[in-house]
Amino acid sequence: MRDRRFDRAVYRLVSRIPPGRVATYGQIASLLGYPRAARAVGSALKRCPPDLPWQRILNHRGGISLRANVSGMITQRILLEREGVPLQRGRVDLARYCWAGPRRRPAVKLPALGKL
């Protein structure tokens, strides 16, 4: 332990979220294969490297989860709006701005689709 594998996996994935899109803590955890480790994702972000687009991670309701950190909440909102993600009533419309997940190119060529 002490090598922070999980944290680094989180950073790797979060760094792939494009500007203008967001993801939830639970979504990141699930994509990493630990559907119940949403909380650990939050802990990881708390210690994340300065260049990580941490602002793109929201709670499952599309809200900002920085606890009692007023300046942090403001910062996150500014950063999101700056890249085109608006908050309304304190929430981002996840149905609209949620990231689809990492794009996996097909490992093998798919069979022909046939007529269409």
Added chain:
DNA sequence: TCCGTGACACAAG
């Protein structure tokens, strides 16, 4: 190694 700690999620009241 054991134990407390959360930038969470979800269900119930």
Added chain:
DNA sequence: CCTTGTGCCACGG
């Protein structure tokens, strides 16, 4: 909508 209570799990001390 808001308020608990419970489950969870990697980290750090």
